[in-house]
Amino acid sequence: MQHQMFVNGAWVGALSGATSAATSPATGAEIGTVPSGDRADAAAAIAAARAAAPGWARLSAFERAALLHRVADVVESRRDELARTLTLDQGKPLRHEAYDEVDELVVYWRMAAEDGKRFGGLLPNSSGAGKRALLVRRPRGVVAVITPWNWPYTMPAELIAPALASGNTVVWTPAPTTSVAAVALASCIAEADLPPGVLNLVTGPGPVVGDEIARHPGTDAVAFIGSTATGRSVATAAAGKAALLEMGGNGPLVVLADADLPLAVEGALTACFLCAGQSCTAGERLLVHAAVRDEFTSLLAEAVRSQVRLGDPFDDATTMGPLNNAAVAAKMDAHVADAAQRGATVLTGGSRDPGSLYWPATVLGDVPAESLAATEETFGPIAPIVGIGSLEEAISLTNASRYGLLASVYTADVGAGLAFADAVRTGWVNINESTNYWESHLPFGGRAGAGSGLGRVGGAYPMEAFTEMQTVIIGGRGA
Numbered sequence: 001m002q003h004q005m006f007v008n009g010a011w012v013g014a015l016s017g018a019t020s021a022a023t024s025p026a027t028g029a030e031i032g033t034v035p036s037g038d039r040a041d042a043a044a045a046i047a048a049a050r051a052a053a054p055g056w057a058r059l060s061a062f063e064r065a066a067l068l069h070r071v072a073d074v075v076e077s078r079r080d081e082l083a084r085t086l087t088l089d090q091g092k093p094l095r096h097e098a099y100d101e102v103d104e105l106v107v108y109w110r111m112a113a114e115d116g117k118r119f120g121g122l123l124p125n126s127s128g129a130g131k132r133a134l135l136v137r138r139p140r141g142v143v144a145v146i147t148p149w150n151w152p153y154t155m156p157a158e159l160i161a162p163a164l165a166s167g168n169t170v171v172w173t174p175a176p177t178t179s180v181a182a183v184a185l186a187s188c189i190a191e192a193d194l195p196p197g198v199l200n201l202v203t204g205p206g207p208v209v210g211d212e213i214a215r216h217p218g219t220d221a222v223a224f225i226g227s228t229a230t231g232r233s234v235a236t237a238a239a240g241k242a243a244l245l246e247m248g249g250n251g252p253l254v255v256l257a258d259a260d261l262p263l264a265v266e267g268a269l270t271a272c273f274l275c276a277g278q279s280c281t282a283g284e285r286l287l288v289h290a291a292v293r294d295e296f297t298s299l300l301a302e303a304v305r306s307q308v309r310l311g312d313p314f315d316d317a318t319t320m321g322p323l324n325n326a327a328v329a330a331k332m333d334a335h336v337a338d339a340a341q342r343g344a345t346v347l348t349g350g351s352r353d354p355g356s357l358y359w360p361a362t363v364l365g366d367v368p369a370e371s372l373a374a375t376e377e378t379f380g381p382i383a384p385i386v387g388i389g390s391l392e393e394a395i396s397l398t399n400a401s402r403y404g405l406l407a408s409v410y411t412a413d414v415g416a417g418l419a420f421a422d423a424v425r426t427g428w429v430n431i432n433e434s435t436n437y438w439e440s441h442l443p444f445g446g447r448a449g450a451g452s453g454l455g456r457v458g459g460a461y462p463m464e465a466f467t468e469m470q471t472v473i474i475g476g477r478g479a
Helices: 039-058 061-077 079-090 094-118 154-165 176-191 206-215 228-237 261-277 293-307 326-341 391-400 414-423
Strands: 005-007 010-012 019-023 030-035 132-139 142-146 169-173 199-201 221-225 242-246 253-255 286-289 345-348 362-365 382-388 406-410 428-431 467-474
Touching: 005 039, 005 176, 019 176, 030 176, 039 132, 039 142, 039 169, 039 199, 039 206, 061 079, 061 094, 061 154, 061 176, 079 094, 079 176, 094 154, 142 154, 142 206, 154 169, 154 176, 154 221, 169 206, 176 199, 206 221, 206 228, 221 228, 228 242, 253 261, 261 286, 261 293, 261 382, 261 406, 286 293, 286 391, 293 345, 293 362, 293 382, 326 362, 326 382, 382 391, 391 414, 406 414, 414 428
Parallel strands: 142 169, 142 221, 169 199, 221 242, 253 286, 253 406, 286 382, 362 382, 406 428
Antiparallel strands: 005 010, 005 199, 019 030, 132 467, 345 362
């Protein structure tokens, strides 16, 4: 199919006429073409968003909410189509993951609709008798949204939906490798019949269209989800604007000596192999106490062999599909090879067929703490097990990382779990739960000083970045 961008309420090609081929990681086949937008296309979308912004902001929160619910209704009616498109374009197993992401997409739109109704200002006391002070939340105007390929429905929704609910218009640039899924989501928004210019989709190379919407003076706020390196580039381009940046992570998942090992193994399976490990909240590294390391390693390797099924994502038996793109597969190659060269033991997986995006679930034992697999964000189906001797060592290794997004710890001692949460510099901590567990209404993001971002997604929390406070004083004679 020849897909198009969505600008000012119309489906359009790139002004230059340029297109790029979209290839399925599941099949290797071309599944269509998408426009290769450039800076002129981004500028046209921003102009449309600016023209639509005053009218959209004037609607009541309840009127906007009704339109967002309509988007959710369309998504529900097209559930099968959206799930199949996601599997074809991103590679997620249809039955085990794709349908879940579509269902989560509905949650984000409905949640933003209701949060927008409740997101209000304040009525503080005035210093003047008879005066009234109002603190009113005002939309910033046009929000530039830049999103990744690993969750191509829900991550755009957790930014776009609250931006719209709080009265902003949006210009959205998705990751090029999942632009087909982005077009499918935009078509749901188009079918819901929002006013022209309220949501604009521009496809094309991130360093071109993403950079343009971040730095263009016509955008008032920038929201980004993706890698730390790209996030820093976006932040530089958007200097001076309100910014919400959700960036990379490196776990860890900690297993202490008193942990419930079967529960920890179950958590590790989700942490390391959900979305084929392509998640900012993936376990990435498992810090396991020496007293239980051998038993845990054995249990995890056996669980991977018996429970993780790599294969055709359209097959109902498949639990893990291919990696999304060649760059991620090459990083997985490099990190596994580096760990093995440093003395790690390959217990499952460990290599792929040349040129294939199907990387088997890999468990590595005796991984040195300084290896790439333990210090960098691999973003693949890997479980690198690093030995530790104490809670204090787990805290030290966690805080030594340049990331600070999410960590989890397994222990029978709630006090130890809380001590871990108190000491680690991550934005989210799970106790006796996988790193890949989060709840969509709660604030999610990285700690200050780390490379994991700025601000919070989840529920109404993005609206704090997408709005600003206006102070209004009501006075008069005799006041």
